[in-house]
Amino acid sequence: MTEDSGRERTLHQRILGDIEGRIVSGEWPPGHRLPFEMELAAQYGCSRMTVNKVMTQLAKSGLIERRRKSGSFVTQPQAQSAVLEITDIEAEVRSLNLAYGFRLMKRALRKAGEEELRLIDVAEGAPLLALSCVHMAGPRPFCREERLISLAAVPEAETADFTATPPGQWLIGQVPWSAAEHRIRAVNAGADMAAALAIAKGAACLVVERRTWSGQGAVTQVCLTYPGDSHTLMARFTPASQ
Structure with a gap:
């Protein structure tokens, strides 16, 4: 040389x-x-x-x-989530070499009515904790989280400090889940979602809805909304046995 x-x-x-x-x-x-x-x-x-x-x-x-x-x-970094796994949002953000942040926007106690019964598998009138959060990747919003937690299954959630710990992380450490269901869809951002994610109204978004159960019944229902241009879903498959 x-x-x-x-x-x-x-x-x-x-x-x-x-x-x-x-x-x-x-x-x-x-x-x-x-x-x-x-x-x-x-x-x-x-x-x-x-x-x-x-x-x-x-x-x-x-x-x-x-x-x-x-x-x-x-470029805008592309995050990948495994479709059939319950991922840690903070870990997703840090995998992009970006600083993670989290803001709790709303917190409310409510009883399961017609709207909630379509989302979470509980009895009518069951006590629920409703949370709305925004997860940050560096200076940009990464995703918006809207979650219902069954207080019959997880009574400790009523007094948990979700300004310090994101609810997803807290639940994984608190309650072992035995079953989960995912649903994936695409939506266009309304005014409220556009403001939360700092994107244009009508922009494409990826929505991952998840429900989990434990031995005590339904634990939580969560809707995670990501800007469509910065998130992909990934799954690995093996051939079915013949």
């Missing part, structure tokens, strides 16, 4: 590390336009070809999107 090729490799690694660090740290958030290749070449005192190789590598790894005549932009 010649001295020039060794210097090029070292510069390549340095430029790559600098740009990756700014993206992962949030200094350059999704949508941020990176400096043009000529600007970076001048900044690092290297050839434009070296910078081009770095940008190609960043694009292949999914960190940036290259747009003809417009430049290169930081």
